[in-house]
Amino acid sequence: MPSKGAKESAGAPGDRPSPRRRRADAERSRSAIVDAAVRLLGERPEASVEAIAAAAGVTRQTVYAHYPSRNEVLTAVFDRLTAETDAALDSARLDELPAATGLLRLLDVSWEIADRYPGLRHAEPPPADRRQESEQHRPITDRLERIARRGQESGEFDRGAEPRWLAAATVALGHAAGAEVAAGRMTPAAAAEALRTGVLRLYGADAEARPLPDE
Amino acid sequence: MPSKGAKESAGAPGDRPSPRRRRADAERSRSAIVDAAVRLLGERPEASVEAIAAAAGVTRQTVYAHYPSRNEVLTAVFDRLTAETDAALDSARLDELPAATGLLRLLDVSWEIADRYPGLRHAEPPPADRRQESEQHRPITDRLERIARRGQESGEFDRGAEPRWLAAATVALGHAAGAEVAAGRMTPAAAAEALRTGVLRLYGADAEARPLPDE
């Protein structure tokens, strides 16, 4: 790419909080694109921009009018899913539960959402944004971290591990459980159960403090 | 490149045992390509076939003469690394150690090798072979599984979890630890330590059975 002008001034791709004068039209396109991308990438992570555009009912150029690159679309998809999970976790009122219970609750909620978009687990994180891959999970890991800390202070969890690491490890175990299901080596129920007990062990939760598993 | 069509049906990437009618020349090229690929992809996972070929000192066409597609090269790289790890684990004599000690030993050995090729952690698994992604780890997970089973039978580990799941979870935790280091959120030493204790907890190892951490 010799010409890399970057003079996309007039156009307004992903914009800041100032609702300057964006038309409802554009907003509709944006979400149509993300919707389609979520759906398509959920099945075929390598779907092209063309395919996404078609599925969204717009042209490829329109996609580029809103997102400067394919990666930005990927990021938008990721953000959408994270937001969805985050919202679901909000209504779960984790903070009002005992740490261990809250942890299990979080696991269930996240698990269910992640399960809705099977292919997205393998969606390659945007190569450029790879370093921010963990930032994407931030809202979720933050909650995990808080729960871990709270449980450690209340004595529900062992104090031997750093909350940040526990959070990362939890996400990793969640992915592993999902992969086992995807590979057909475990049933969803078995994987969910294994995940629950595994995480509790990781946190050093008292075995007897364990609430009963649902279903 | 069409010259080798029929012969390669078996497709076993190990390829050592059948020097049937392959020239030393070709063998040299093959390993030069994999060498270069390991090196290049270790830094830049999206390296093109052209780049790999150049680094190997051959032409792109020669690469295609040996590997029908880019993915096959990726697979060969993966296999090479797995083989290396497997060999290292062989000389570690894990079976002669107590299960818990052997587990920690395996962790250390694998960790060190994985650490040698930082970028490869993020190398996108060949889209086509994605379902076999776990098969690639097979030699390692098999060992893990065996250790888990052995430890459970000897009473060193808790019996509450299936060995297969423990193996998968261990690999996942290993990746997570590596990611934390790569992201600069943990020092290698801290991550390795967190991994050790985390895995032991996961397996339900008696805390007192824990050998002292080296270094």
Added chain:
DNA sequence: GGCAAAGTCGTACACCTTGTCAAAGTTAAG
């Protein structure tokens, strides 16, 4: 040493995908 086959190179091509550009047509907003 010489010869045929295996292997490699050079060049060329078909195809796809990502980004970019500009002009013309539509649609929403004031």
Added chain:
DNA sequence: CTTAACTTTGACAAGGTGTACGACTTTGCC
């Protein structure tokens, strides 16, 4: 209704994958 925002059409450059084939080197082996 008029303007600016948005979308579409169409075209293009760059770069990657995979294929094809003729010509040139190297190896294996007699």
